[in-house]
Amino acid sequence: MSQNTPLPFAKMHGLGNDFVVIDTRETPVAMDAPLARAIADRKTGVGCDQLILIGASDRADVSMRIFNQDGSEVEACGNATRCVPLFTGRDVTIETKAGLLHAARIGGLVSVDMGEPRFGWEDIPLAYAMDTLAMPASWDDLPPPAAVNVGNPHVVFFLDDPARVDMARLGPLIETDPLFPRRVNVNFAHLVDDDHIRLTVWERGAGFTRACGTGACATAIAAIRRKLAHGPVRVTLEGGDLLIDWTPGGHITMTGPAVHVFDGVLDPGSFTATP
Structure with a gap:
């Protein structure tokens, strides 16, 4: 061209x-x-x-x-x-x-068949070895997050009261933390029920977006792994709902408009x- x-x-x-x-x-x-x-x-x-x-x-x-x-x-x-x-x-x-x-x-x-998630610290990737289901790392008063790679890297925080979290400050801070050599997408999640999650995503390289499909996948998977939810999980973002289905050991299915x-x-x- x-x-x-x-x-x-x-x-x-x-x-x-x-x-x-x-x-x-x-x-x-x-x-x-x-x-x-x-x-x-x-x-x-x-x-x-x-x-x-x-x-x-x-x-x-x-x-x-x-x-x-x-x-x-x-x-x-x-x-x-x-x-x-x-x-x-x-x-x-x-x-x-x-x-x-x-x-x-x-x-x-x-x-969309999104393939299989990966959970190894080197697959996220992280800067050094640690448990990715409940990471021994946090920022301010955030709870220990989970990390998941669903084709790109995500870290997921499950919050009792999202309104009390300064996501606009913490999103870019966590995205660029040296713990994440390739930066990371930051997911702030709130469990509504065992099959429904509300989610806000600070997206790597883009900031807040109205929706993030891989973020919805990573968050649903983290909730299922922690036995906080069961699939299929409805993930509600600012732009609307996605349905995420995953069984441990299987592929992720994401459905939406x-x-x-x-x-x-x-x-x-x-x-x-x-x-």
Whole structure:
């Protein structure tokens, strides 16, 4: 793609977690962090939580690359994965940095096989060995968290009274703590019932988002492992509900809505891509 080649895109979202989705299967795009940040900027770009590139794959129907609002490339995004069948017009297997994911439309919703979670400290990853079910680490008065890798790293805090927690301060503090060499997504959860959780997520590289699919998966799994909940678990985020099902030793299934909002055309030469 030359600097002045018009670039079609779709604006999509899953529960308000919004994306600019670009098809690179026929027209390769030289994406880097500055350009991703410029497109994601809500004042001078299109605006999105994540920029998604759909490409060709030798192992699956399509591939997916994911760039956060800050330009960092990440391994997985559950809400974006649900958007891919709408974008391609069919059920698909998707190659990601987190592995192969299968997404299928079920009525007005989309269900995704998110693969198997990982719990080893080196799989999260953490800076050193520790129990990931009840980590001997905390910040302020937060309770010991659980850590789960569901294609990307998550830490989960179960709170009795979320309103008393300064999430806006603690989210970025925990995200960038040296305990997490690749940074981490921070989940603040409240158990409503043994099959219902309310969740707020500080997302690595994006901040607060209206929904985080992998965060919902990680939180439900942590609750099931701690025997606080049983699957399927309804996870309520600011943007709405996701249904997460997981049996220990099995794959994670995430089901929820996805929306195609509008199509547009980017002029890459019009963006000021700052380093």
